[in-house]
Amino acid sequence: MSDTHAYDHTPEAEFGDFVALLKPRVMSLVVFTAFVGLWVAPVPMHPFLVFCSVLFIALGGGASGALNMWYDADIDAVMNRTRGRPIPSGRVTGGEALGLGLGLTVIAVMMLGLTANWFAAGFLAFTIFFYAVIYTMWLKRWTPQNIVIGGAAGAFPPMIGWACATGGISVESFLMFALIFFWTPPHFWALALFMKEDYHKAGVPMLTVTHGRAVTRRHIFGYTLVLAPFALWLGLTSVGGPIYLAVALVLNVLFIRGGWQIMRRSEETAIADNYAVERRVFKLSLYYLFLHFLALMVQHWVGAW
Ligand code: HEM
């Protein structure tokens, strides 16, 4: 991954550096959720328009990643996980990242408006604004609730996908939003438990830094409990069905169990096994979201309720 690039003698930007600015790995899951939101909507779209919509949502997501990296270059330079990124390592200038982010935002929003509809395009613009401005510039450096509220940005994409197909919103698209929204805190805090030093060094008020790990552990478990009813409720709507419900049931039991294990662990035990459980739950979180949306796709294919 580009985050781990070695430092070059002559820091010259390569194409890969500009791709890295778009945070492709994280955005792949974002784009998948957007695609599923669009795919399971009750209004079928022409395959070419499906392709265009997903492409422009992906470009918009990438644009927001570049804007985030432009603004966060100072933080990224301090943290081990991020200091090899294109800007802190000197291969790309802040101005280039800002230009790329703004340029892609304009292209993505305009093209989505022209190919899908302007409601979806406005929604995409708002989501980019939410991630780049509300989360990155404001919440991230200000409150330990940063990722709870900021998580909304990452939760909007399936609603944008649904809006591309239908021109509106619905209970189903709202529940897909809720699924990602309440998933984000356990997803991120599991990681923060074994990355605390990084955020501490960078002065970012993550919950682990401001309230300590014991509180963070309880929050993780709490959110897995809040999340489960929304995941199951989605299965009872018009996009749900027995396959989705079975998958959701298993995944939520596993996730709640993971949250419970994280909460019950003492810091000493965690240090002794190098945060093995926290690492496992972080990985599980990625499968959790991917498999829920995959199950929605399969359910749609075999026929929803
Ligand atoms: C405010 C919300 C979020 C925060 C703070 C957050 C934070 C993080 C961090 C710090 C990483 C670690 C490594 C990396 O930089 O790749 C990560 C990984 C990841 N996140 Fe999130 N995340 C958030 C929301 C999301 C959303 C909404 C998605 C997708 C729907 C997502 C998908 C992923 C994926 C796929 C990875 C693994 C990337 C890899 O393999 O390198 N995240 N997240």
Ligand SMILES: CC(C)=CCC/C(C)=C/CC/C(C)=C/COP(=O)(O)OP(=O)(O)O
């Ligand atoms: C369509 C569209 C506009 C989608 C946006 C999706 C979105 C907001 C995803 C959030 C993903 C993410 C990596 C947050 C990380 O927080 P961070 O930026 O604090 O993480 P870092 O420390 O790795 O930079």
